[in-house]
Amino acid sequence: MCSKAHFDAYFRLSLDDNALPRKEIDHLIKSAGDRATVQRVFRDALKVTRSQGTTKAALLLDELNLHAAEITDENVEPLLKALFEIADELEVESDVSRGFGMATNSLRLHWLLRRLTLERFGVAQRSVRFMAACKDASLGWLIDFSESAYRDYHPREGKNPSPAEKCLVLSADADQLRKRELKAVQQAAKSGALIDHGQLTYLLFRWREIAGKDGAAVKKWINIQLKKDDAVVKLAKAFTSHNWSQGMGFGGLGDRVAKRNIRASVDSLDQIMDSAGFRRRVEKLAAKDTSLRSTDAEIVRTFLSAWRK
Secondary structure, three states, rough: OOOOOOOOHHHOOOOOOOOOOOOOHHHHHHOOOOOHHHHHHHHHHOOOOOOOOOOHHHHHHHHHHHOOOOEEEEHHHHHHHHHHHHHHHHHHHOOOOOOOOOOOOHHHHHHHHHHHOOOOOOHHHHHHHHHHOOOOHHHHHHHHHHHHHHHHHHHOHHHHHHHHHHHHHHHHHHHHHHHHHHHHHHHHHHOHHHHOOOOOOHHHHHHHHHOHHHHHHHHHHHHHHHOOOOHHHHHHOOEEEEEEEEEOOOOOOOOOOOOEEEEEEEOOHHHHHOOOHHHHHHHHHHHHHHHHOOOHHHHHHHHHHHOOO
């Protein structure tokens, strides 16, 4: 009863959309080894919007986290494989926590995979399962997971390597994943899939980091994209970000609703492109926005306005 998410259920004597019936949880746990079922359940859940605006998919990840111990050892790998394959689909803006929250569906998946593996498998056993799950992982998630595994052994400056029992995979496999993510992003750039990816900004900076050579490959690719109007619109959209603020106020008079703030994420653009050239290209496109679709023109105007501020 002390859980905010379940409080109402005890007093309304019925479940609202913040809780799942036990039989639905049991079905998902029982079907954890069935790739098709798991993916169907989560894709259907993405279509269900709850009262607070988040999808049912976020709730399913939370519930799996709570009941991770009930998933059998043999079903861990197939469950991870099923979720890794559709992880990019699950990363939707509506499931990003607002105000003082920090949760996203990718973070929920990180929490889940650790609950499923850290206490029941040694690092060698974990490594086998994670490498298998990553074989057909979606692009954004492969790079996200690979970065996490690599940083266990090669942390950022000021941090210490993780102890062996906390590492996701073996050191050699972490290095292998890094090679795999570079190949995957290069293939996406070549096929045209990269420019349409929902996590384009993140992928470009990760590509620069793992490819080295001062981002030459990334800059070359972006220069090609800047020659195409539709690609410029997609880059403008990718570098338009927002955050949620919620003032504390005085005497309990703070903001009751988190406020959405739009900004241009351009602080580090020079690492991956000629930012001045990009700015000129966006301004030129904005000047002839009558040739753009209304939605594209709005994307360009919003980005340029945020950049000017």
